[in-house]
Amino acid sequence: MKFSDRIQKVDRRIIYMILLLAVVLPLVFRIGFKTYTTTPVEDLYRHIDAAAGRDDMSILMDFTHDPGVLPELYPMDLAILRHCFERNIKVFTISFLPQGAAIIQMALSEVKEDYPNIEANVDYCNFGFKPWSTKLPIMLGMGDDIAEAVETNSEGLKLENLPIMQNMKNYDNIQVVVEISGSSMGQFWVTYARAKFGVDVAVGLTAVMAADVYPYLQSGQFVGSLGGLKGAAEYEQLVDIFAMNDEEFSKKKARDIKWVAAQYKELPAIAKLYKYNKARIGMDAQAVVHVLIIFFIVLGNIGYFLDQRAQKKNK
């Protein structure tokens, strides 16, 4: 077999094996690549942070995603919840998928372990699973009265009787709706909640969906977005360097690599837990895999051009 053929026809089992090593090794032996924040992630952080310490403002997290996309989206779930619990921001959680309700339980219990003072129905309220077919009445109904539209929390308790609802009436009390999903669910919130009631909407998406949101970001229909594991890694870092240090957000500081590195020296133990670093550890593997895929593409193209040249010579 010619050299050009050989480099174009590497057995796929070899590719899979190399890829497996490229994923596993950086996860086991952490490389520690730096994380650089981008505007859509910074905007979302700033928006959520604006509700810090307020009793009449909350954020609504919609967990309409299933376990298939957890490796990318779960670090987002944890990072946003940690931000809220750290900065005393009220949180509502909801899911229009049954699996999403279980993910809410998982995420809340994992973050609550580190924040024992946070109380259910006081600092946060889990609306739980609401059938997909009720999403329209709930999205529209919350514009008038959240308690009436959603009715009960995940434990079946009437919302109107819960302490967290004392100062919460409708979308005027929702700082931002954060839709975390591997679908175009965020656009429903834009169509029904933002267009009619003006509530701010942001999204956390899988990387393959991330390119879809740029028109909405430019028009302001999404106030921020987290794109794939990279978005989650950026948010983790912003929570570490600002929320964990009780520091006001500053774009200039977030992008000053020296200042960011200095913040990491004085972080509390919670920030060093594996669960709050998952996305950044995962990004090490993702970086290596991206380079590997580029290498394979270039290799295949070198073979292709050698082939083409040989064919021209033969003519």
Add this chain to the structure above:
Amino acid sequence: MKRQIPLMIVLILGLLFVAHVFIPSRISADYLDWFLKWTKVIGPFAIVLGVFSLVYVHYNKIKRKAPTWGYSIVTLVALVITTAVGFIWGIQEGTPYMWIFKNFNVPLGATMFSLLAFYIASAAYKAFRARSIEATVLLIAAIIVMLGRVSIGQAITHWIPDITEWILNVPNLAAKRGIALGVGLGMTATSLKIMLGIERSYLGGKD
């Protein structure tokens, strides 16, 4: 009458909903309130219908010993067990339902999604060739974006993430917006066709 009545319902409710959006008044607000209550009542019946359909399809597959009927047994057993533990012990953290979710759903779902990386790598290597100018542009853009979306790109030069942002914010945005406008116009046209009774396939059967 079997066809006329559903068509009339669709036309009247469709027009009312359009009117509600464009004519703000007490009546239209009351209409929305009425509509939302009805939707909340009717909607959950879809779940009952879904469960019935799932059981019906898989029961028939098992009965006929259709190809891969063994998977249908797994589906039905999983449905019964998950539903039963959910009803008996609830679905909160620490219950058997959550144990099933964490130990079956999560690893199985994540495994399926993770396999994509292997297929993408293999497919990109085998099929991504600079055969034409368009393919070359796509190839270069893909390599820049792949590097720009990880920190290695920034480590090489800040130009890579900057160009990545430009690709996403300009050519990508323009293409996506064009597609979105096309889809929006298509949806409007289809909705009008349904409301006016031109498109009737949702009624089932032949015209």
